[in-house]
Amino acid sequence: MVKRLNDQLFFLLAIFMFITPALARMxxxxxxxxxxxxxxxxxxxxxxxxxxxxxxxxAREGLRLYQQADxxxxxxxxxxxxxxxxxxxxxxxxxxxxxxxxxxxxxWGRIEQFIILPHAIKTVHSITHKAVLINKLKRIQGSVNVVxxxxxxxxxxxxxxxxxxxxxFANIYLYYPSERNPTYVLLGKKPFFYPFEENAIGSVxxxxxxxxxxxxxxxxxxxxxxxxxxxxxxxxxxxSNKEDIESYYNSHPKDxxxxxxxxxxxxxxxxxxxxxxxxxxxxxxxxxxxDHSPWPPEAFRYAILEQSTDPNKPFLIGVPGxxxxxxxxxxxxxxxxxxxxxxxxxxxxxxxxxxxxxxVLAGKIAKEIMDQFRLKKEKLKEIGDLRFGAAVYRDYADxxxxxxxxxxxxxxxxxxxxxxxxxxxxxxxxxxxNDPAYYPEAVFQGIIHSIRGMNWKQGSRKLIIHxxxxxxxxxxxxxxxxxxxxxxxVEQDISYSAILITSExxxxxxxxxxxxxxxxxxxxxxxxxxxxxEEVAKMENDRILxxxxxxxxxxxxxxxxxxxxxxxxxxxxLSCCPCGDRRWTLRCVSTDHDYERTISKQIDKLANQLFExxxxxxxxxxxxxxxxxxxxxxxxxxxxxxxxxVSYRPQLMPGVVxxxxxxxxxxxISRLNDAEVRNKAVLVLGNEMIKNIENPEVRKEAVxxxxxxxxxxxxxxxxxFFTRAYVMLKRPGKGYQNDxxxxxxxxxxxxxxxxxxxxxxxxxxxxxxxxxxxxxIKRIWRDFMLAIIGESDEEYIDPExxxxxxxxxxxxxxxxxxxxxxxxxxxxxxNIDAGMIPTGIDIGALQKYLCNSQQQLKKLYDSxxxxxxxxxxxxxxxxxxxxx
Numbered sequence: 002m003v004k005r006l007n008d009q010l011f012f013l014l015a016i017f018m019f020i021t022p023a024l025a026r027m028x029x030x031x032x033x034x035x036x037x038x039x040x041x042x043x044x045x046x047x048x049x050x051x052x053x054x055x056x057x058x059x060a061r062e063g064l065r066l067y068q069q070a071d072x073x074x075x076x077x078x079x080x081x082x083x084x085x086x087x088x089x090x091x092x093x094x095x096x097x098x099x100x101x102x103x104x105x106x107x108x109w110g111r112i113e114q115f116i117i118l119p120h121a122i123k124t125v126h127s128i129t130h131k132a133v134l135i136n137k138l139k140r141i142q143g144s145v146n147v148v149x150x151x152x153x154x155x156x157x158x159x160x161x162x163x164x165x166x167x168x169x170f171a172n173i174y175l176y177y178p179s180e181r182n183p184t185y186v187l188l189g190k191k192p193f194f195y196p197f198e199e200n201a202i203g204s205v206x207x208x209x210x211x212x213x214x215x216x217x218x219x220x221x222x223x224x225x226x227x228x229x230x231x232x233x234x235x236x237x238x239x240x241s242n243k244e245d246i247e248s249y250y251n252s253h254p255k256d257x258x259x260x261x262x263x264x265x266x267x268x269x270x271x272x273x274x275x276x277x278x279x280x281x282x283x284x285x286x287x288x289x290x291x292d293h294s295p296w297p298p299e300a301f302r303y304a305i306l307e308q309s310t311d312p313n314k315p316f317l318i319g320v321p322g323x324x325x326x327x328x329x330x331x332x333x334x335x336x337x338x339x340x341x342x343x344x345x346x347x348x349x350x351x352x353x354x355x356x357x358x359x360x361v362l363a364g365k366i367a368k369e370i371m372d373q374f375r376l377k378k379e380k381l382k383e384i385g386d387l388r389f390g391a392a393v394y395r396d397y398a399d400x401x402x403x404x405x406x407x408x409x410x411x412x413x414x415x416x417x418x419x420x421x422x423x424x425x426x427x428x429x430x431x432x433x434x435n436d437p438a439y440y441p442e443a444v445f446q447g448i449i450h451s452i453r454g455m456n457w458k459q460g461s462r463k464l465i466i467h468x469x470x471x472x473x474x475x476x477x478x479x480x481x482x483x484x485x486x487x488x489x490x491v492e493q494d495i496s497y498s499a500i501l502i503t504s505e506x507x508x509x510x511x512x513x514x515x516x517x518x519x520x521x522x523x524x525x526x527x528x529x530x531x532x533x534x535e536e537v538a539k540m541e542n543d544r545i546l547x548x549x550x551x552x553x554x555x556x557x558x559x560x561x562x563x564x565x566x567x568x569x570x571x572x573x574x575l576s577c578c579p580c581g582d583r584r585w586t587l588r589c590v591s592t593d594h595d596y597e598r599t600i601s602k603q604i605d606k607l608a609n610q611l612f613e614x615x616x617x618x619x620x621x622x623x624x625x626x627x628x629x630x631x632x633x634x635x636x637x638x639x640x641x642x643x644x645x646x647v648s649y650r651p652q653l654m655p656g657v658v659x660x661x662x663x664x665x666x667x668x669x670i671s672r673l674n675d676a677e678v679r680n681k682a683v684l685v686l687g688n689e690m691i692k693n694i695e696n697p698e699v700r701k702e703a704v705x706x707x708x709x710x711x712x713x714x715x716x717x718x719x720x721x722f723f724t725r726a727y728v729m730l731k732r733p734g735k736g737y738q739n740d741x742x743x744x745x746x747x748x749x750x751x752x753x754x755x756x757x758x759x760x761x762x763x764x765x766x767x768x769x770x771x772x773x774x775x776x777x778i779k780r781i782w783r784d785f786m787l788a789i790i791g792e793s794d795e796e797y798i799d800p801e802x803x804x805x806x807x808x809x810x811x812x813x814x815x816x817x818x819x820x821x822x823x824x825x826x827x828x829x830x831x832n833i834d835a836g837m838i839p840t841g842i843d844i845g846a847l848q849k850y851l852c853n854s855q856q857q858l859k860k861l862y863d864s865x866x867x868x869x870x871x872x873x874x875x876x877x878x879x880x881x882x883x884x885x
Contacts, residue, residue: 027088029055032193036123038175042094042112055088056196057098057115058205060175060187061153061212064115066108070095077108082152082161083205086115113175116205120193121172122180124222126813129192130173132218133301134165135321135723138661139216140668140711145718150211154178154185161211167721168301168321169871171210173220183215190872219304219319219723224748224817225881226302227318227728229648231293232741239282239320239651239726246315250733279660282726283323283651292648299869300649302747302878306725315727316744322650322721325658325712343385343461345411346374346611349451350425351469352393352406353442355511357427359502359592363468364422366500366590366604367391370466371415373608389418390455391425394447399428404443405450411457442514444473444521445481448497452489459690459699463495464614470502472517483521487528491536494687496584496614497525498607503577504592519571519578519587526585527565533617534558540680554620561585583614653722658712661722666708670694685710745880748817752875755862757788758885762855771852773844775836782833786810803831811885819885821850854885 030041031049041047059080066078070092080086086098094113100106122130134148143149146167151158154177165171165188175187187209194208201207229237235257240246248267249260260280262268268280296302300322307317348367352360371389378387390411395404409421448467457463473481490497499522503515534555541551561581570578577589588607653661672678673691682691686703693699730744731737761784769777789810790802802810808819808826819826824842832838861867861879868875 025089026054027091029053029196030118032118032120035118036125036127038113038117038122039180041117045091047091053197055117057086057088057096057117058196058209059084059086060114060116062158063153064110066098066106066110068108070097070109072111074109078106080110082211083116083209085205088117116174116187116209119196119205121174121189122176128222128224131170131221132173132186132188132213133170133221133304133321133723134167134213134217135219136167136715136720137216137219138657138664138722138724140665141715141720142214143217145715145720148213148217150188150213151185152211154187154212158212163210165210165213170221170301171872174209176215177212185212186215186218186220187212188218191874219321221304221319223305224750225305225308226747226749226878227305227316227730227744228296228302228747228878229292230742230745231295233291233732233743234740235732235737235743236291237648237728237743239284239728240315241279241282241726243315243317243727245280246727246729250729254734255736279656281654282657282724283320283653294648296649296878298867298878302749303728303744305746309730312730312742313733316730317725317727319723320651320726321723323653323724324650324719324721325653325661325716343388343458344374344378344464344612345388345390345455345457345461346370346464346466347411347451347455348389348391348422349447349465349467350391350393350408351442351444351447351471352425352427353396353471354427355514356470356502359470360425360427362502362590362592364419364425366468367422367466368419369604370608370611371418373605374612375415377609377612386413386458386461388413388458388461389415391418391422392447392451392455393425394443394450395428397443405447405454407454411455442471442474443479444469444471444518445486446479448486448525449481449489452493452495457493457495457689459693459702460687462615463493464611465495465497466611467497467499467522468502469499469518470511471514472519472521474514474517483524484528486525487532490525490529491532491617492688494617494689496611497529498581498586498588498611499525500607501577501587501589502592503589516571520568522587523565523568523571523578523580526581526587527562529585530558530561530565534562536617540684583610584617586610650721653724657724662708662712663704664708665711666704666706669707669711670700670704682707746882747878748881748884750877750879752862752868752877755858755877755879759855759858759862761785761788762851762858762885766852766855771848771855773848773851775838778838779834779836782807782830786830800831803834804829806830817881817884820882821847821885823847823850851885857883858885 027047028050030047031051034049035041059082062080062082064080064084065072065076066080068075068077085100085102087101088096088098090097091112092109094111095109096112096115096117097109098107098115120129124130136145148165149160150163150165152161153159171188171190172192173186174189176183177185177187189208189210191203191208194205195201195203196205198204199206238246238249238260240249240260244267245260245265249265252264252266258264262280265280303318303320305316306319309316348363348370350356350360350363350367356363367389374387388411389409391408393406393408395406397404408425409418412418448465451465489495499518501515501518501522506512537551537554537558541548565580565585565587577591578587579589580587586607588603590603669678669682673682673694679691682703685706690699690703694703728744730746731742732740761781764784765771765781769781773781785807786802789807805813806827806829812818823846824839825844825847828838861877861883864877868877870876
């Protein structure tokens with residue numbers, strides 16, 4: 002009884018302890034005092050508490066609440082993204098939270114997993130951390146120009162149904178796992194939200210976008226950027242490293258010679274480990290032609306990443322809108338396309354006793370096809386090798402290795418090939434009486450050895466032209482079936498054309514062998530088409546091929562499957578039963594009557610068809626199987642659409658593009674275990690190249706092909722890339738001291754910030770007529786202070802602010818320094834409030850400065866065409882020298 006009572010008391014005590022935190026609410030930390038959440042995470046006592054409850058929001062889906070401030074304790078609730086809670090207690094890096102609408106939902110959660118401040122992260126100068134969506138110089142995962150944020154900082158999280166577009170900037174609320182090395186950032190449309198609003202314009206739901214991979218953004222925590230000066234007299238060179246830019250200008254004090262590794266000492270001294278193209282990153286100014294193109298208002302400027310106190314020293318900037326030279330990429334793709342025009346043709350000839358009367362004819366057929374291929378190639382001015390090879394197969398009764406024999410490996414030497422064809426002969430002179438096709442012929446062995454044993458070139462258009470008069474009489478000596486042959490042809494992407502030699506005969510053995518050749522070759526063609534149809538269906542399911550292309554290719558394959566599937570026609574003693582078109586064909590050549598006269602036209606027609614044979618890889622890229630008569634053009638932008646090399650859309654230097662291609666290709670090669678990546682790689686490279694990917698030469702070619710193919714897709718989507726570069730604010734050199742700056746410093750402002758700055762200046766101008774005197778200076782300075790901190794009431798001017806000068810507060814709030822260095826701007830507001838104003842100050846100069854500032858800001862404020870919108874807020878890029 003006592004034990005049961007103790008157990009009940011212990012249970013009630015545990016419940017009481019769990020619900021105790023709900024008895025009180027913690028007040029919210031002062032959002033003005035705390036710039037970033039991490040300032041609160043480890044505080045035992047939070048200073049500057051507000052009057053309202055501390056409202057927090059789940060910063061990720063799957064956030065767990067625990068019974069105790071310990072992740073090993075029982076989970077009481079799993080939150081959704083942006084679930085709302087109130088904080089009742091803090092213990093270390095845990096907070097106890099409750100859902101006001103559902104009191105049963107409560108527990109301890111990790112404070113880092115909540116949005117605990119209603120504003121984005123700020124610097125000590127109150128500049129909001131911003132993230133600009135970019136494409137770094139690497140493979141782009143996902144959409145080129147849009148990112149869909151996620152509900153949690155991991156790849157498998159669900160999207161939030163919102164989006165961020167290229168070069169749009171958003172505000173950073175959290176970094177994950179750390180600010181120093183983030184993999185994801187939590188972004189919001191606006192720099193703050195109203196924690197007590199629900200589903201309103203300024204609510205957390207309508208402000209927070211979600212988590213975005215850190216590799217898709219660059220973070221920016223200042224207002225300052227560069228824009229090439231419209232008045233500059235010298236080309237701007239964007240160097241990849243600081244040492245080179247200093248070396249270049251030190252060695253070129255009086256000229257603007259285009260930098261190369263030969264004329265930049267720091268590069269030339271280390272030439273063995275350098276490439277010319279690595280010297281510069283982008284080149285908007287080509288030679289001595291200065292680009293003076295106006296920048297669109299919304300174009301993101303070159304963010305200043307590293308400031309230099311000396312204007313004659315390099316600045317590190319971020320160039321967000323760089324593009325590869327489309328013409329260079331197109332040329333590279335054309336070059337690769339030309340390589341794919343390599344043709345490998347193998348003549349596989351039956352050299353059994355039954356073919357003895359027709360070996361000369363088989364040689365003539367092969368020579369005629371070779372001649373027609375060469376004429377076609379010259380007429381079309383194709384670049385790429387045309388290689389021919391030959392092999393023969395015989396009977397199973399022949400000794401190894403004579404069952405299959407390579408007459409000549411694939412070679413470009415056509416004369417040699419023709420001579421080698423004349424050497425083909427049979428090996429046995431005995432046959433069964435009246436049936437030279439009696440002995441088992443190794444037809445399938447011949448095809449298989451040709452697929453596996455010839456020196457095919459990777460990426461070539463492969464074709465086997467099979468000439469014979471009898472089918473595969475294995476009679477149990479091998480287990481290969483037509484489907485096995487078809488599978489090998491598909492795996493190696495080899496086309497197959499069979500030529501059946503026929504003649505009038507009453508020999509039933511010959512007739513049966515001919516019928517068997519007809520049936521087997523038609524079946525091989527049929528099985529091959531079916532396998533390719535299945536491959537296309539799989540690609541359709543995986544969304545690798547566009548729907549319209551799938552429909553075209555499937556229709557063509559279905560026609561071939563239907564026509565080749567009928568093998569009844571092979572039962573006729575006299576008729577030939579041709580089928581197929583280009584890639585997979587069966588044709589018949591009759592030796593009856595005056596065949597010497599008619600054969601040439603027949604073979605010429607066949608040769609013209611066979612010349613147009615493409616690999617299935619090419620067909621996947623270009624469309625219908627039969628429509629191959631016209632050469633497919635390289636897809637690129639029309640000349641009128643190619644982006645000019647202007648400073649707001651500069652072109653990446655060729656070496657940078659080459660490195661980008663290599664980086665993309667290597668990344669894709671490293672992901673070949675991923676089914677989706679592998680399927681796409683097969684389209685570009687083919688199975689054969691992928692199988693040999695460990696070969697260094699093969700890998701090098703594969704990296705280039707994959708990288709170029711992927712980059713060409715980015716270009717079609719008008720991809721822009723972000724890169725870093727070192728530039729000079731002023732052109733160094735004694736003779737250029739009075740020249741305009743190379744760069745103009747720009748500052749980004751919201752319209753409402755300009756409005757706040759403008760208000761006290763307008764009062765100063767319109768009420769006091771731009772005059773300062775002891776009677777109004779205190780009032781004017783108070784209005785200035787309130788405008789800078791964004792407040793309207795003097796009660797918000799706390800002692801810390803009162804002890805700061807106008808100059809200090811301006812820099813703290815806007816992150817930039819005042820242009821004017823007047824003594825009065827350096828005096829604290831407390832001293833001005835107390836009337837402690839030094840004598841002998843030139844008030845007139847300060848009056849003029851403030852009045853001119855009002856005119857400049859008013860002009861900016863009224864220039865509506867210069868403003869642009871991001872998530873509904875209006876922004877403007879302002880020249881720093883027109884600001885106060």
